[in-house]
Amino acid sequence: MSEIAPAPLPGFGVGRAMRRVVGRGFPWIAASILLLVLVCALGSPLIAPHAPDAISLRDAMQPPVWQEGGTTRFLLGTDNLGRDILSRIIAGARISVTIAAYAIVLSGFIGALLGMAAGYFGGIVDAVISRLIDIQMSVPALPLAMLFAAVLPPGEAMVVIVIVLTYWTWYARIVRGEVLSLRERDYIALAKVAGVSTPMIFLRHLTPNILNIMLVLATLQFGSVIVFEAGLSFLGLGIQPPQVSWGGMLADGRNFIEVAWWLITVPGIAIMAACLASNLLGDWLRDTFDPMRRQL
Amino acid sequence: MTLLALHGVSCHFSMPGGRALKAVDGVDLAVEAGQTFALVGESGCGKSTLAKLVLGLERLHAGRIVFDGTDVADLDRSGRRRFRARVQAVFQDPYSSLNPRLRVGTILSEPLTARGERGRAVQARTAEVLELVGLPENAARLYPHEFSGGQRQRITIARALVPQPELIVLDEPVSALDVSIRAQILNLLQDLQNELSLSYLLIAHDLALVEHTSDRLGVMYLGEIVESGPSAEVFAEPRHPYTQALLAAVPRPDPGHPRASGHVTGEIATALDPPSGCRFHPRCPHVMEVCRSVSPAVHTRRDTEADGTNLVRCHLAAT
Numbered sequence: 001m002s003e004i005a006p007a008p009l010p011g012f013g014v015g016r017a018m019r020r021v022v023g024r025g026f027p028w029i030a031a032s033i034l035l036l037v038l039v040c041a042l043g044s045p046l047i048a049p050h051a052p053d054a055i056s057l058r059d060a061m062q063p064p065v066w067q068e069g070g071t072t073r074f075l076l077g078t079d080n081l082g083r084d085i086l087s088r089i090i091a092g093a094r095i096s097v098t099i100a101a102y103a104i105v106l107s108g109f110i111g112a113l114l115g116m117a118a119g120y121f122g123g124i125v126d127a128v129i130s131r132l133i134d135i136q137m138s139v140p141a142l143p144l145a146m147l148f149a150a151v152l153p154p155g156e157a158m159v160v161i162v163i164v165l166t167y168w169t170w171y172a173r174i175v176r177g178e179v180l181s182l183r184e185r186d187y188i189a190l191a192k193v194a195g196v197s198t199p200m201i202f203l204r205h206l207t208p209n210i211l212n213i214m215l216v217l218a219t220l221q222f223g224s225v226i227v228f229e230a231g232l233s234f235l236g237l238g239i240q241p242p243q244v245s246w247g248g249m250l251a252d253g254r255n256f257i258e259v260a261w262w263l264i265t266v267p268g269i270a271i272m273a274a275c276l277a278s279n280l281l282g283d284w285l286r287d288t289f290d291p292m293r294r295q296l
Numbered sequence: 297m298t299l300l301a302l303h304g305v306s307c308h309f310s311m312p313g314g315r316a317l318k319a320v321d322g323v324d325l326a327v328e329a330g331q332t333f334a335l336v337g338e339s340g341c342g343k344s345t346l347a348k349l350v351l352g353l354e355r356l357h358a359g360r361i362v363f364d365g366t367d368v369a370d371l372d373r374s375g376r377r378r379f380r381a382r383v384q385a386v387f388q389d390p391y392s393s394l395n396p397r398l399r400v401g402t403i404l405s406e407p408l409t410a411r412g413e414r415g416r417a418v419q420a421r422t423a424e425v426l427e428l429v430g431l432p433e434n435a436a437r438l439y440p441h442e443f444s445g446g447q448r449q450r451i452t453i454a455r456a457l458v459p460q461p462e463l464i465v466l467d468e469p470v471s472a473l474d475v476s477i478r479a480q481i482l483n484l485l486q487d488l489q490n491e492l493s494l495s496y497l498l499i500a501h502d503l504a505l506v507e508h509t510s511d512r513l514g515v516m517y518l519g520e521i522v523e524s525g526p527s528a529e530v531f532a533e534p535r536h537p538y539t540q541a542l543l544a545a546v547p548r549p550d551p552g553h554p555r556a557s558g559h560v561t562g563e564i565a566t567a568l569d570p571p572s573g574c575r576f577h578p579r580c581p582h583v584m585e586v587c588r589s590v591s592p593a594v595h596t597r598r599d600t601e602a603d604g605t606n607l608v609r610c611h612l613a614a615t
Binding site: 187 | 385393394398
């Protein structure tokens with residue numbers, strides 16, 4: 001008769017918390033890709049083997065290293081002006097992440113504040129903010145971007161403004177719904193009875209309870225923002241040369257698609273990977289924070 | 297001495313279609329200092345709305361709330377802040393009453409930090425109230441989910457005690473607890489009342505609980521108080537058919553005890569469209585023709601007393 005193996009003991013404390021976070025189905029690949037993008041963004045001048053805008057016509061149109069004619073000097077090849085694609089991808093990550101960070105923080109803050117106000121105060125405040133959300137959501141983002149491109153000087157600030165205007169409704173809608181249920185909790189009523197001021201109720205009792213959902217939204221938004229920014233830059237409405245952006249690289253490479261496939265394939269893969277990774281991580285976070293689907 | 301007095305207090309909610317839901321309609325009651333006034337009635341009778349009115353969580357549509365001789369509506373900003381500290385609350389659900397993301401110490405210090413107190417005094421007071429409710433001092437460092445339901449209710453009681461209130465509104469304080477825990481919490485409330493000379497406005501649907509814990513009793517039906525008076529007297533001699541029915545419905549642990557007559561059928565009517573005449577007439581076992589059309593006047597429960605707190609709202613009492 002074989003011995004009965006003792007059941008593994010459940011972990012406790014930090015160990016159990018760690019296992020809950022990184023254990024079941026943690027999207028390692030997605031997280032690694034996002035980490036890589038972040039490292040590129042933060043350390044781009046140090047990591048990049050060449051200056052992203054160093055033109056060297058002698059080295060133009062070098063294929064990637066693994067293809068015939070490629071050299072190890074330019075791992076991912078060069079473009080029509082002899083600029084190193086790898087260095088440009090790394091520099092582009094910096095722009096994408098910077099814009100995404102500003103856009104996420106600003107749209108998250110504005111959206112959360114308006115959503116909290118709508119959910120908490122109700123009545124006329126809710127009516128006004130909810131209609132504002134409806135109006136904003138019915139305006140397509142691209143014409144809005146074109147309008148702004150015509151009025152404002154193109155560049156990072158304009159891209160951030162367009163993205164914030166498009167995405168704050170995400171946060172506002174979801175936070176409003178969450179706060180609608182939170183405000184009925186007894187601890188909100190008891191805080192009022194204790195004489196806690198409304199700003200303190202927002203800060204102390206509402207904000208910590210919506211942070212989970214904000215984190216999920218922000219992670220999901222990261223992917224959308226990268227694609228959106230690439231789209232704007234591709235159309236020439238976003239980041240302007242000589243600044244490097246993934247969308248701009250796509251636009252430049254389009255003319256040479258028949259002779260140099262790597263010019264649009266490499267930035268295309270970068271955009272796709274970053275977006276997919278953030279969506280996978282966001283989905284996982286949502287499932288983890290959703291108590292209905294959490295299994296301990 | 298009367299600590300809290302309600303005169304003709306009403307609270308209406310406007311509903312779609314321009315109709316008004318009269319959740320509380322012309323309620324008079326008085327809570328004596330150091331005593332417990334119990335408010336009983338079935339779900340939907342407006343007792344929780346009344347609690348919210350007293351706590352200032354709902355807007356008053358008519359009537360006056362007088363606390364310690366001052367009309368609450370007349371208070372200025374600082375007066376209101378002081379009033380906040382003097383009236384605190386304990387609610388039914390100890391899970392919903394504590395923010396899961398705050399430590400118990402933070403929750404307890406909230407009434408003090410809200411008025412700008414900081415530092416050692418706050419900590420000392422926190423430790424003090426934890427001791428009063430029988431929890432260890434290190435409870436302050438833990439989160440609410442680390443406590444059981446009964447312990448959580450002790451924490452909400454401790455929180456209510458922090459600003460040294462005179463009146464605590466207890467809205468179904470033990471209904472969500474296990475029967476074995478109820479007695480502990482009720483004894484704790486009793487001890488605190490004696491020790492700190494607190495007044496309670498106790499809201500309950502459980503008459504058995506009220507019988508032993510209250511000094512005075514008010515029975516609510518569809519937003520109105522239909523009978524009120526000293527608990528012992530109301531229990532001994534209920535005059536209103538609704539009170540009689542409620543008492544008859546209390547289960548007696550005695551199989552030989554005959555079931556009292558006059559039990560009530562049907563559901564409580566909606567406050568959106570209360571019945572004409574006496575609001576209780578569709579369910580009343582003693583209904584008369586006059587009840588269907590004429591709203592009953594308020595009569596004193598006994599001829600000997602006429603101090604305005606010993607009342608019954610029924611046509612039967614007129615004869």
